[in-house]
Amino acid sequence: PAIIQRKDYKPFPWLIPQTHLSFELGLEKTRVTATLTVERNPEAEASPTIRLNGDGLKLGEFKCDGAKCSGHTMDGDDLVVTLEGDSHTLTIVTEIDPSQNTQLMGLFASGGMLCTQCEAEGFRRITFFPDRPDVLSTYTVRMSAPNAEFPVLLSNGNNTDSGEGEGGTHWAEWHDPWPKPSYLFALVAGDLVANSDSFTTMSGREVTLNIYVRDGDLPRTEHAMESLKKSMVWDEETFGREYDLDLFNIVAVSDFNMGAMENKGLNIFNTKYVLADPETATDGNFDAVEGVIAHEYFHNWSGNRITCRDWFQLSLKEGFTVLRDQLFSQDMQGEAVKRIEDVRVLRSVQFPEDSGPLAHPIRPDSYREISNFYTSTIYNKGAEVIRMMRTMAGPDAFRKGTDLYFGRHDGEAATCEDFVRSMEDGAGLELEQFRRWYSQAGTPVVEAVLVHDGDTAALTLKQTVPPTPGQVEKQPMPIPLRIALFDRATATHRGEELVMLTDAEQTFTYEGFAEKPVLSINRGFSAPVTVRRDIPQDELVFLAANDDDPFARYEAMQDLVTDYLTQVAAGSQDDAMRAAIGEAFAAIMQDGDLEDAMRGELMILPGETYLAEQVDAADPGRIHEARQGLKAWLGETFGDQLRALHDRANNVPYGQSAEARGARKVKTLALTFLAAADADGTAKRAAGQYDAADNMTDRQGALMVLAGLNSPERTARLMDFYNRYRGDELTIDKWFATQAASLHPNVIEHVKALAEHPDFTMRNPNRVRSLYMAFAANPQGFHAPDGSGYKLIADVILALDPINPQTAARFVPYLGRFRRIEAGRAKLMRAELERIAASPTLSRDTHEQVSRSLG
Numbered sequence: 001p002a003i004i005q006r007k008d009y010k011p012f013p014w015l016i017p018q019t020h021l022s023f024e025l026g027l028e029k030t031r032v033t034a035t036l037t038v039e040r041n042p043e044a045e046a047s048p049t050i051r052l053n054g055d056g057l058k059l060g061e062f063k064c065d066g067a068k069c070s071g072h073t074m075d076g077d078d079l080v081v082t083l084e085g086d087s088h089t090l091t092i093v094t095e096i097d098p099s100q101n102t103q104l105m106g107l108f109a110s111g112g113m114l115c116t117q118c119e120a121e122g123f124r125r126i127t128f129f130p131d132r133p134d135v136l137s138t139y140t141v142r143m144s145a146p147n148a149e150f151p152v153l154l155s156n157g158n159n160t161d162s163g164e165g166e167g168g169t170h171w172a173e174w175h176d177p178w179p180k181p182s183y184l185f186a187l188v189a190g191d192l193v194a195n196s197d198s199f200t201t202m203s204g205r206e207v208t209l210n211i212y213v214r215d216g217d218l219p220r221t222e223h224a225m226e227s228l229k230k231s232m233v234w235d236e237e238t239f240g241r242e243y244d245l246d247l248f249n250i251v252a253v254s255d256f257n258m259g260a261m262e263n264k265g266l267n268i269f270n271t272k273y274v275l276a277d278p279e280t281a282t283d284g285n286f287d288a289v290e291g292v293i294a295h296e297y298f299h300n301w302s303g304n305r306i307t308c309r310d311w312f313q314l315s316l317k318e319g320f321t322v323l324r325d326q327l328f329s330q331d332m333q334g335e336a337v338k339r340i341e342d343v344r345v346l347r348s349v350q351f352p353e354d355s356g357p358l359a360h361p362i363r364p365d366s367y368r369e370i371s372n373f374y375t376s377t378i379y380n381k382g383a384e385v386i387r388m389m390r391t392m393a394g395p396d397a398f399r400k401g402t403d404l405y406f407g408r409h410d411g412e413a414a415t416c417e418d419f420v421r422s423m424e425d426g427a428g429l430e431l432e433q434f435r436r437w438y439s440q441a442g443t444p445v446v447e448a449v450l451v452h453d454g455d456t457a458a459l460t461l462k463q464t465v466p467p468t469p470g471q472v473e474k475q476p477m478p479i480p481l482r483i484a485l486f487d488r489a490t491a492t493h494r495g496e497e498l499v500m501l502t503d504a505e506q507t508f509t510y511e512g513f514a515e516k517p518v519l520s521i522n523r524g525f526s527a528p529v530t531v532r533r534d535i536p537q538d539e540l541v542f543l544a545a546n547d548d549d550p551f552a553r554y555e556a557m558q559d560l561v562t563d564y565l566t567q568v569a570a571g572s573q574d575d576a577m578r579a580a581i582g583e584a585f586a587a588i589m590q591d592g593d594l595e596d597a598m599r600g601e602l603m604i605l606p607g608e609t610y611l612a613e614q615v616d617a618a619d620p621g622r623i624h625e626a627r628q629g630l631k632a633w634l635g636e637t638f639g640d641q642l643r644a645l646h647d648r649a650n651n652v653p654y655g656q657s658a659e660a661r662g663a664r665k666v667k668t669l670a671l672t673f674l675a676a677a678d679a680d681g682t683a684k685r686a687a688g689q690y691d692a693a694d695n696m697t698d699r700q701g702a703l704m705v706l707a708g709l710n711s712p713e714r715t716a717r718l719m720d721f722y723n724r725y726r727g728d729e730l731t732i733d734k735w736f737a738t739q740a741a742s743l744h745p746n747v748i749e750h751v752k753a754l755a756e757h758p759d760f761t762m763r764n765p766n767r768v769r770s771l772y773m774a775f776a777a778n779p780q781g782f783h784a785p786d787g788s789g790y791k792l793i794a795d796v797i798l799a800l801d802p803i804n805p806q807t808a809a810r811f812v813p814y815l816g817r818f819r820r821i822e823a824g825r826a827k828l829m830r831a832e833l834e835r836i837a838a839s840p841t842l843s844r845d846t847h848e849q850v851s852r853s854l855g
C-alpha cells in the first residue's frame with residue numbers, strides 16, 4: 001500500500017461550496033444521492049480531472065450538470081471525473097448496506113439504529129467525495145426512513161424541515177451553516193429518547209441541548225448533561241469560546257470504535273462515555289464521562305471551527321483539545337490528582353510507544369493508514385507539548401496566544417506551524433528551537449547532578465534524545481524544568497524557578513547555600529521527559545515526606561520504589577531500602593493533612609509497564625514478582641494500619657464529595673496490599689465490602705481484589721455480579737474486564753473460557769476491549785513464559801482483522817514491544833508477529849502496524 005508523505009501536500013484543485021446529501025435509509029439498504037457543486041480552486045494548480053475518493057462503493061447513477069455523462073472512470077476505489085470549464089454540479093448515487101458494515105466506519109447499524117463515523121476516512125464509504133480535511137463544504141441533508149423503525153432523524157446543524165412521506169415513512173431536512181470537512185459529517189436514525197435541557201451562552205443566546213439514548217438508558221444521562229453544561233461555561237470563561245449553533249445533540253451508541261466523535265452539532269458517543277449512575281459506574285467512569293464530554297465539546301473550536309489541513313496535523317486539534325480537557329478536569333476535580341493521573345497514562349502508554357518500533361513525532365512525516373496514528377503520542381504527548389508552551393508563557397500570555405490562533409485561523413484548515421506562529425506572535429514566545437518537539441520522536445532523558453561547594457550549589461543537566469525508527473541523529477530540545485532547592489533542616493525552599501535546558505549540557509549555579517540543598521526537579525511534570533537524578537535515597541525519602549509540590553512528592557515516592565523494584569528484579573534485594581520505603585509508606589498512611597485522593601496516589605506503586613521501561617531488556621515475570629513481593633511485604637508489615645484505613649474509609653457514606661470519593665479510592669487500595677499478604681483474611685474482607693456496597697466503585701473494587709484470589713468468595717461474587725447485571729452491556733463489560741485483568745494465576749484459562757461465553761462477541765468493540773485489551777495489559781497473563789498469552793493475542797488479531805481492522809490493529813503494539821523484553825520472551829513475541837505478517841489477507845491497518853513492528 002502507498003505511503004502518504006507530509007511533504008507531498010498540495011491543495012485540492014477544486015472547491016465544493018455546497019454538498020447536498022439525500023438518504024433513503026434502511027438497515028440493509030440505504031440509497032445516497034449526493035449533489036455537489038464544484039468550482040476550480042483559484043489557489044491550487046489546475047487539474048483536468050476531479051478525484052472523488054471511494055472505499056468499497058459501487059457507483060449507481062452519475063450526472064454532470066443534470067445530464068448523463070461519460071467522462072468518468074474508476075481508479076481503484078476512487079471515481080475520477082474529467083471536467084472542462086470552471087464550475088459544475090455533480091450528482092452521484094450510491095447504495096450501501098449498513099448492516100454489513102462491521103468495520104463501523106461510514107454508515108453502520110447498531111442495535112437497530114443507524115449512525116455514522118467518518119473520521120478519518122469513513123465518509124468515502126458513504127459516497128464519492130474529496131475525503132480530506134482541507135475541503136470545506138456547506139452541507140444540507142435530507143433523510144427519509146420508515147417512521148416506526150426510525151422515529152428520530154438527526155444530522156449536523158439545524159433541523160430546517162420535516163414531514164410525512166409515502167407508506168409509513170417520514171423525512172427530515174438538516175442544514176449546517178458552518179462549512180466543514182467530510183470527516184465531521186454525521187447522521188443518526190433510530191428509536192431514541194432525549195434528555196433535553198438548555199444553555200444560555202455568554203452573549204445571551206439560548207442553545208437547546210439533547211442527549212439521545214435508548215429508552216431505558218435515560219436515567220443514566222444526568223451526569224453527562226451536567227458535564228456538558230460545565231464544559232460550555234468553562235470554555236467561555238477559560239478560552240473565551242462560545243457555542244455557535246442553536247442546537248447541540250449528543251447520541252450514545254453501543255458499537256463504536258472510538259470513545260466519541262465531535263461531529264458538528266451532533267456528537268456521537270460510545271455509550272461508555274455518556275451513561276453513568278452510582279449503581280453501574282465507578283468514580284473513574286464518572287470522571288471519564290466528564291472528560292470525554294468536555295473533550296468533544298471543546299473540539300467545536302479546536303477541531304471544527306479550525307480544522308486540520310491534512311492528517312499529519314492531527315495533533316493540532318487532538319493535542320490541543322486534550323490539554324483543554326485536562327485543564328478543565330483539573331479545575332473540576334483538583335489539579336494535583338488529575339496531573340498525576342495524566343502523567344501516569346503518559347508514562348504507561350506514550351513512553352513505551354516512544355521507545356518502541358512505532359515511535360513517531362507528534363507531527364508524523366508519513367503513514368499508510370491514518371487510523372493507526374490516533375495514538376497516545378499525537379494525543380497525550382501533543383498535549384504535553386502545548387502545556388510546555390503554557391508553562392513557558394504563563395496562563396495569561398498563553399491565553400493571548402490561543403485568542404490570536406482562534407481569531408487568525410477561524411474557518412480554516414490549519415497546520416501545527418500556524419499554531420506555533422500564533423503562540424510566538426500572541427503569547428510572545430520564541431519557539432524556533434521548540435519546533436523540534438514537533439519533528440523529533442523519542443522521550444528525552446535528562447540527567448541531573450547537583451554539586452555543592454562552599455556556599456554554591458551547581459546543577460548540571462545533560463539531555464539526550466534517544467534514536468527512533470528513521471531518526472538516528474537528534475538535536476537538543478528546549479526543556480522547561482520547574483525546580484526548587486530545599487533546605488534540609490527547615491524543609492522549605494526559596495521559591496520555585498523555571499530552568500530552560502536548551503543545550504546538550506548546561507550548568508546552573510545558585511548561591512547562598514551553606515548546606516547542600518535537596519533538589520526537587522520537573523515539578524508538576526513541567527516537561528514530558530525522563531529525569532535521571534543522581535540523588536541519595538534519604539533525599540528521596542525527604543522529598544516523599546516534605547515536597548510542597550504534590551506531583552514532586554508523588555514522584556519522589558515513585559522513584560524510590562522504582563529504584564528498589566528494578567534492583568530486586570535484577571536479583572539484588574536491598575532490605576534497608578525496603579525499610580525506607582516502608583517508613584515513607586507508613587507516613588503517607590498516617591499524614592493527617594493529606595486528602596485521601598492524594599494519599600491514594602502516593603500509595604499506588606509504579607506499574608509494571610513503567611518499570612519494564614526502566615531497563616533495556618525487561619523480564620516481565622521478575623518485575624511482576626518483585627512488585628507483588630513488595631505489596632505483600634507492605635501488606636504484612638503495615639497490616640494493622642491498612643485494616644484501620646479500610647475500616648475508616650468504609651464508614652464514609654456514599655457521595656460525590658472529594659472526601660467520599662477519596663475514601664473509596666483508599667478503601668480498595670488498602671485491600672490490594674492486604675490481599676498480597678493474606679489471601680484468606682482479605683477475601684473475607686473484600687467479600688464484606690462487596691456485599692455492603694451501595695455503589696459500583698466499592699463493588700467493582702472488591703470484585704477486582706477477589707478476582708485475583710483463589711477463594712470460594714471469588715466464585716460466589718463473580719456469579720452474583722453477573723446475575724445482578726445480566727443484560728446491562730457496560731456493566732457486563734466490567735465483568736469481563738475484571739477477570740481478564742486479574743492477578744489470578746489461571747487468568748489465561750479464564751480468558752479462553754470467557755471468549756466462549758454467550759455474552760462474548762467479536763462484533764462489539766467495547767466487549768472485545770473489555771476481554772482482550774484488559775488481558776493484553778495484564779503483564780502476568782500476557783507475558784506467560786510459555787508464550788501462550790502472545791499466541792492468544794495474535795489469534796485475536798487474526799480473527800478480528802477481517803471484522804474490524806481498526807480495532808484489530810490496536811492490539812499489535814503489545815506484541816511489538818519485543819525488543820525491550822528479555823530474549824526468551826522476545827523470540828516468542830516476534831514469532832507471533834511473523835505469524836500474523838504471513839497472513840495473505842491482512843488489512844492495511846494491521847499490515848502497517850505489524851510491518852513497522854518487525855522493522
Ligand code: DPP
Pocket residue numbers: 119258259260261262295296299318
Ligand atoms: N473522536 C476522536 C476524538 O475526539 C477523534 N476526533 O479524539
Ligand code: ZN
Pocket residue numbers: 295299317318321
Ligand atoms: Zn479528540
